[in-house]
Amino acid sequence: MKDLLKLFVVFCRIGGFTFGGGYAMLPIIQREIVEKNHWATEEEVIDCYAIGQCTPGIIAVNTATFIGFKHKGIPGAIAATAGMVFPSFVIISVIAAYFKHFQDYAVVNHAFGGIRVAVTALILNTVIKLWKSSVKDWLGIIIFTASFIAVAFVGISPIMVVVISSALGVITKIVRTDVN
Amino acid sequence: MIYMLLFLEFFKTGLFAVGGGLATLPFLQNISDKYGWFTSQELIDMIAISESTPGPIGINMATYVGYKTAYLPGAVIAILGLVTPSVIIIVLIAHYYMKFNEHPMVQAGFYGLRPAVAGLIGAAGFEVAKLSLFNTNKYLLTQKFADIVNIKSLLLFAVIVFLLNKYKKHPIYFLLGAAVIGIIFKY
Structure with a gap:
């Protein structure tokens, strides 16, 4: 049970800090899954990305399911997937309920201007890491x-x-x- | 009844949309045309919101559509519908992957595949870079080459790349830091 909770929490963190789709998630996955918790090797994460790319469904969800399953079987797959989607569920529900034109706020736009630059740097870093290993x-x-x-x-x-x-x-x- | 339909429609989307979040878009357009649960304008708003909030884009879109259709229960059901096919398919694949990944032919396949994935991610990064580091639109408007580069963004980019290699901190710190700098210096 403790392991499942941990899977849920770690994937919550990944889901909550992924901006711009599945690829932007890889730097955080590398950090949390490969380096910190050792739930999968770097090769396995890449293979899983490749599998996620040509199977139906959302890549981020496929990756969560894969790593969760590998670590703790079917309950692990469910816990990781639930963690991955939980932040989206909360954030988007609040926005859908209260903010009609969320992206019209200047502060939001400026913050995302900065975030996009950081995402570019993180992706570049990931590509260099992948190049070295593959x-x-x-x-x-x-x-x-x-x-x-x-x-x-x-x-x-x-x-x-x-x-x-x-x-x-x-x-x-x-x-x-x-x-x- | 609407819950059942919502689940089925999103199950179909999850089963047939291959290749990431925006691949769900044509399916959502189809749902909009068929049931009128949400308008095309709402669909466009939804893309902007999904892309500028954290989380997988496909999940964000499903949550938004589900909420607009049937509030919180709708959001939960749309997400469940969308992820159920993936969970089933990936569990099956993961099971066989763990069994067969030592096989020399499977190894050979992944040997060719891994550099390709690195290339794919590089291409995705290139798309993001076009948006975040360059003003392609401004250049097209003025035709002045000096307008194509966004000095402010390139500077921040260089600083982040340097810090990333020097300190190896968690990516979250860089994202939060960049958001703060973005607000202060109006990116």
Whole structure:
């Protein structure tokens, strides 16, 4: 029970401080899940992101469910997911009930101007960390660069990127095994 | 009755919306057209609110729509509907992942996949950077190259990157600090 409560609280913290969707969440996940609580390794978190990318549903929720399940089975999955959505539920309900034009307040806009800059810095930091842990050879450099360009400039669906890059990983493995 | 419908509609959304929060948008548009629980104007307000409050965008949108449709119980039911398919699917996948992730072929797949995820996140960061560090719109208006960079934001960006690497504090401190600086210096 104590473990489940802890899962709930940690994911509350993650949900409550994620601005701008699933990707912005990764720096906090790394800190809370990988470095502080050791509930998953960095590789597992990345794999889970990849899985979350091409399965239905919200990526943040998929990640919470995955880590919760890995740590404490189905009750863990439910506790982590509940934690992840709880801050949204409270904050949005209050806004829906009381503030009609929340984003019209100047203070809110200025605060978010600053927050967006911090989010950019955090994401850059995450990409550097991921680069260090996941790009091991030329194939990695090519896949990283191609994925970035495909999504940022060409507008290819992330699902395609996930499918093609994992196929490339498997094909390379088969080719290398044959050569040896 | 409306609760049942709300649950079913959001269950469908959760089951078919692949690829993150804004992917739910076409489904919500469809719900709006079909039932008239909320207007298109409310949908647009909702995107702005969802993007400027903490939490996953998809969950924020579901909460808002659920609340507008049937108040607090509506919000709870919309969230439940949205997350139920993911929880079932991910529990199944996680189960097999833990069983098969030592398999050489699965390892090879993820070996190719991990750099791609780093690239995907880089691309998402690039989108955020366009909004937060550059004034693309102002540049298009004035055509002056000096207008494209937002010095104030770049400065804050450089400071945060430096501090992040030097002190390795929890990201929450940087987010709160940036919000305060944003308010004081009118970002």
